[in-house]
Amino acid sequence: MPNQSDLIYRYDGSFDGLLCCVFESYQTKAIPIDILPSGATAPLLFAVKEVGTDPEKAKRVLDSIPEKLGRPALEFIRQAFLTCLPQKELHILLFLRLGYRYGPAVMNMLTDKVVNTLFKAVNHLTRESHLFKGFVRFSIFNNVLVAQIEPQNYVLPLLAQHFCERYPEERFLIHDKTHGMGLVYQPYQSTVIPIEELELPEADTDELAFRSLWQLFYDTIAIRERYNPACRMSHMPKRYWNNLTEFSQISYQPGQTKPIAMINRLTSQEMPPTGTNEIYKGGPA
Amino acid sequence: MDVFDKLKILTDAAKYDVACTSSGVNKKAAAGGIGNAAACGICHSFSADGRCISLLKVLMTNICAYDCKYCVNRHSNDTARAAFTPRELADLTINFYRRNYIEGLFLSSGVLKNPDYTCEQMIETLRILREEYRFSGYIHAKAIPGADHALITRLGMLADRMSVNIEMPSQSSLQLLAPDKSKQAIFKPMAYIQSRIQENSHDIVQYRHAPKFVPAGQSTQMIIGATPDTDFQILNLTESLYKKYKLKRVFFSAYTPVAENHLLPALDTTPPLWREHRLYQADWLLRFYGFTAGELLDGEHQSFNPYLDPKCHWALNHPDFFPVDVNRASFHSLLRVPGIGVTSAKRIVSARRTTSLSFDGLKKLGVVLKRAQYFITCNGKTADGIKTASTWMLRTLLSEKTLKLYQFNVQSEQLSLFEHLPALPSGQEDLLACLTSPI
């Protein structure tokens, strides 16, 4: 039996880094009380152990997962890593420990507290990323599509394939304000990069016209006799409304052009070809 | 008239059509093109009435040569008229699509000049989208009854889904209210589309790259509450439509009064939303839960119970089927338990492979026990403190709001829900919170 230690692991925030924490836990036969990414402040009372990211160790853990727990379990923890679950790292470690003991059956152990918590978190993630396939709203600046979102979970990696297949000939940028990351695409490559602040340029007349046409459509399509705001709210909670064109104020002011230059730069730099695994690796800052 | 005016008029005229789903087909953008589609469908927004907005739902034109009495666009109605040109509409669709406002286009139309001419206008719009913009997003096109088969075929090669609206649930209602349409005119194109879909799936097996004819299948819609047709008749019709024409969906639309006419409900009638809701619940039971129309209603009981959903109602009438043991029952038996949906049933089946399920375990799986507990056992044991007296069960099966309403109406808890049901007072139908959602 591993010991419950009173150590906190600190890792660099990457998926590989977390795998190294798993390695560390097995090597020292101990379970940490928490695993924190480098930026987070650790509680005073506990000692902190810095766990470095060693690609070699990460690979050994990574290779063992499909072998011992099966492919679905690997896919599952990759997704769990993107969720906004508090202490997701510790849960992933505990899940893997269960999995090494019970094998692929761990995916069915839905009444276990750890497995159950992770499943709920992953469900939340997949539900939210599905919603965002619909709720992303682009504005077109100088023929580049730009959207901003504020998701609770880190959904960008899950949205990448969908939007790349949707707009193969466009240049686009989806900025996740919550996690300070951006999905950038130009034919036919995409990447996810950190973007802290993004100032949007003024919309031109065409853009404003289509925004108002959309608002007109949105307001007209509702049937007055069936008005049901509670139902709307349950499908589309208020926290998503901020970035939806249908609820925005549309006003035109002639503006500066600087931000356009920034967006053009972002969407025309060199980037590696799209590969889902690549995208999974970079965790949110 | 500018595009703003046209969009307003032609959206307003299209809004009563309920189908807005973009489901049934998976696609990627073609080389050099734009647009994809997800089989599960994607909602882009929800309007103030709580309905999903997935497609740009408009009419090509609301000018109409016909005079269907229940329709805002009928010839004799004094209303503003407009028509999109095919290019205007294609451009608008693409511009909405690029901004991710929509999944695609839902195009219907009034009958301008004659069915063939109208159909040609629609074809031209879809042609611009598919050929000029190389658009692979979702397109749902309404077949215009009476249009030439060659035109319907062409439309079907361009669209993902087609529909022919049945409009009225019986022939007599149709004759009365839509004098220009006959049962023939509706079922002929429906049967034709069905036969083309079948031939096409055959072609695709033989030649993998044969162009696809309405790959997302066909659907239909009927209006509820404008005519005296009963729930039983409607549900039977629905079932046979699924069987005979292999429809993907049947939609129901609670009639919103749009015309003063002695044949129709008065203008101040509220749409029968609860009936529509019950029909959708029953439709769901037919499609995903293995129920048949005859199990839910029969000649003696032609209307749904306003206080209980059809599944609860069935369960209370079939005490011999229960209790169902969660550790042993088949997936299909689990699906018959009130409160257990497809997701819960799947979770139960997968979780019981590694452990024996208790009531606590069920809770952890996220199975809502409030209703289910009366109908299940875990390894032969019933839940603690369960009273199976029927009044108790009823109390918990009815939602709080419904219960209040029920007691208010009957002034007694003893009355059986299956005997004489008090009618639901009008205006209180809004108690059904979410009309578009499944059970």
Ligand code: SF4
């Ligand atoms: S043909 Fe269609 S648009 Fe014309 S009146 Fe009848 S239902 Fe309305």
